[in-house]
Amino acid sequence: EDQVTQSPEALRLQEGESSSLNCSYTVSGLRGLFWYRQDPGKGPEFLFTLYSAGEEKEKERLKATLTKKESFLHITAPKPEDSATYLCAVQPLYSGNTGKLIFGQGTTLQVKP
Amino acid sequence: GAGVSQSPRYKVAKRGQDVALRCDPISGHVSLFWYQQALGQGPEFLTYFQNEAQLDKSGLPSDRFFAERPEGSVSTLKIQRTQQEDSAVYLCASSLQGHTGELFFGEGSRLTVL
Numbered sequence: 001e002d003q004v005t006q007s008p009e010a011l012r013l014q015e016g017e018s019s020s021l022n023c024s025y026t027v028s029g030l031r032g033l034f035w036y037r038q039d040p041g042k043g044p045e046f047l048f049t050l051y052s053a054g055e056e057k058e059k060e061r062l063k064a065t066l067t068k069k070e071s072f073l074h075i076t077a078p079k080p081e082d083s084a085t086y087l088c089a090v091q092p093l094y095s096g097n098t099g100k101l102i103f104g105q106g107t108t109l110q111v112k113p
Numbered sequence: 114g115a116g117v118s119q120s121p122r123y124k125v126a127k128r129g130q131d132v133a134l135r136c137d138p139i140s141g142h143v144s145l146f147w148y149q150q151a152l153g154q155g156p157e158f159l160t161y162f163q164n165e166a167q168l169d170k171s172g173l174p175s176d177r178f179f180a181e182r183p184e185g186s187v188s189t190l191k192i193q194r195t196q197q198e199d200s201a202v203y204l205c206a207s208s209l210q211g212h213t214g215e216l217f218f219g220e221g222s223r224l225t226v227l
Contacts, residue, residue, distance in 0.1 A: 004155075032214045043117070043204050043218030044156065087155050091214045098169045099144060099214055103155030 002027045004104035006088050012110045013078055021073040021086055021107045029093030033071050034101065035064050036087040044087055078111045085109070115139065117219035119205050125225045126195045134190045134222045136205030145188050146216060147180055148204040156204055162188060195226045 003026045013019055025033065032051050036044035048057040050066040057064045061082065063074040073086055085108045089101040118137040126132050138145050144163055148156035149172075158172040164185035173180070177195075182188040192199055202223045206216035 034214050041220065043206070043220050044216075045218070046215050049214060089155070089214070098161045098163075099146070099208065099210075099216070100158050100161060100169060100172075101156075101214060101216070103148075103157070105153070105155045 002090070002092055002102050004088055004090055004102055006086075006104035006107050008107060009105070010108045010110070012112065013075075015079055015111055015113050016077045018074070018076045018078070020075070021109070023071040023073070023088030023104055024069060025071070025088075025090045025104075026069075027090050027092050027102070031091040031093050031095065033066055034089045034091070035071070035073055036089065038085045038087055038106070047086075075109070078109075080111045080113050083109055083111045117205055117207055117217055119203075119219035119222050121222060122220065123223050123225075125227065127227055128196060129194050131191065131193045132195055132224060134192075134203050134205075134224070136188045136190070136219060138186065138188070138205070138207030139217055142207035142209055142217070143185075144208045144210060145182055146206040146208075147188070147190050148206065148218075149174075150202045150204055150221070152201075159190070159203075192224075195224075197226050200224055200226045 005024045007022045035047040038044045048064040053068045085106040087106045089103040147159040150156045160180045161169040162182040177193045179191045202221040204221045206218045
C-alpha cells in the first residue's frame with residue numbers, strides 16, 4: 001500500500017535554530033515528490049518538486065532533498081514567518097495523467113522569536 | 114482574483130441534509146481536483162477532472178458524494194444525506210496539466226455536520 005509518513009508531527013524552534021523535517025514514503029514507482037506549505041485556514045501552497053534520488057531544490061531558507069526512501073526539508077536559520085504546516089506528497093507512477101497525490105499528515109513547525 | 118475560489122468558506126449542515134460546494138479554478142487550468150482534509154491530517158484525494166471529463170473518482174468515499182464540471186470550468190461537489198463523518202475541509206485545486214503535481218489550492222470549504 002502506498003504510504004507517506006512525516007516526522008516529527010510537531011516541531012518548535014527558536015529563531016535561527018536550523019533543523020530538518022523528514023518524509024518517508026512507500027510507493028510502487030515514484031513519478032515525483034512534492035513539498036507544500038499550509039498556513040492555518042488556508043489551502044496548501046506549492047514549494048518544491050523532486051523527481052529522482054540525489055536531487056536538491058532550494059528556496060530562501062528551505063532546501064529539499066530526495067533519496068530512494070525519504071525526503072528531507074532542511075530549514076536554515078528559520079524566522080517566525082516560517083511557522084506553518086509542511087506537507088509532503090508523492091505522485092505514484094500508476095497515477096498516469098491524473099496527477100493524484102498521496103499526502104502525509106504534515107509537520108507543524110513553530111518558530112519562536 | 115487570480116487564484117482558486119471556493120464557496121461557501123463555511124457550511125454547517127444538519128445530519129441528513131444535502132450540501133453543494135463550489136470551486137472556481139484558475140482561468141485556463143485544464144485539471145481540477147477535489148481533496149478532503151480532516152482535522153490534523155493531510156489532504157486525501159477525492160476526484161479529478163480534465164476539462165469536463167471526470168477521469169478518476171476513486172477517492173469518493175461513498176455514492177453520497179458526487180462531483181461535476183459540466184463546462185470544463187466551475188466544479189461542484191455535492192454531498193447527499195450528510196453524516197457526521199463528512200465533517201472536514203474540502204479543498205479544490207487546479208493545474209495547467211494533471212501530471213505536474215504542482216497544484217494551486219483554494220482556501221477550502223469547511224463543512225460541519227451536526
